[in-house]
Every structure is written in C-alpha cells, then in structure tokens.
Amino acid sequence: MTALYPGELRVWSTKFDYTTIVFADHFNTAQDELVALLRVVGLTPQIARNDPGSTPFSLQPIVDWIGNAPVEDLDRIIKLLEDDGDEPHNYDTNKLLDRFRDLWPDWLAVTQ
Structure with missing residues (x-):
C-alpha cells in the first residue's frame, strides 16, 4: 500500500485490545504515512525553508x-x-x- 499523504489524510480504524486482530498491514500503512510525512517535513522542521507568510x-x-x-x-x-x-x-x-x-x-x- 502507498501513502496518501500529502495528497490527502488517511482515515484510520480504531483497534481494540483483545478484540481486534492487528495485521502487519496496519503497521505498514502507518509506517508508509509516517515516511511520507517525514519526507515533506525534512530533517529541520523547525526552520522554514520558505516563508509561510507571517514573517515581517x-x-x-x-x-x-x-x-x-x-x-x-x-x-x-x-x-x-x-x-x-x-x-x-x-x-x-x-x-x-x-x-x-x-x-x-x-x-x-x-x-x-
């Protein structure tokens, strides 16, 4: 499965202890989304590479x-x-x- 971010936000299902079978795909999907987010944010997210419009x-x-x-x-x-x-x-x-x-x-x- 491929990440949806940054094009859209994935809808997640809620998992419950002892009642939901958690498949590897659940974690792999979350990992794909996390990797996509990190690629967009980069290594220095606290430093804006482009002005977001609020800088004097x-x-x-x-x-x-x-x-x-x-x-x-x-x-x-x-x-x-x-x-x-x-x-x-x-x-x-x-x-x-x-x-x-x-x-x-x-x-x-x-x-x-």
Whole structure:
C-alpha cells in the first residue's frame, strides 16, 4: 500500500485490545504515512525553508539565512531568536538585526 499523504489524510480504524486482530498491514500503512510525512517535513522542521507568510519583510533575510545556516550555529541562533542571551533584544527587529550582525558579520552577504 502507498501513502496518501500529502495528497490527502488517511482515515484510520480504531483497534481494540483483545478484540481486534492487528495485521502487519496496519503497521505498514502507518509506517508508509509516517515516511511520507517525514519526507515533506525534512530533517529541520523547525526552520522554514520558505516563508509561510507571517514573517515581517524586514526579517525575511534572516529567515532565508537560517534555512541554510551551519548546523553548528543552530543552538546559538535558537537562543538568540528566543531572546535568551546576554543582550536582550526584546523582539525589536532592529536590535535583532544588530545582534545577527554582531554574531555573524557576514550573514547578510551569504543571503545575497
């Protein structure tokens, strides 16, 4: 059987302990759907590869850069975005951009 996702959502039947015979096909179908989901979501689902439409225009370059940032920088990036650092930006766009320039001086050049 092949996965229906992302084209549609599969309707699942409820299985009951001691009354439903669970066939290998039940698990294989769930596994097919999970693999299809993982192929769509990818390895870094918390990082949008494309703007979902909610990012302020001034922050779009950061979103683009983060999508291609080195893996070793992800923890620092996440802390900065969560405003968890020595110099809080309080989610002010200009302060956030300044912090990115301080920590990764060439980040903007990489996005252009």
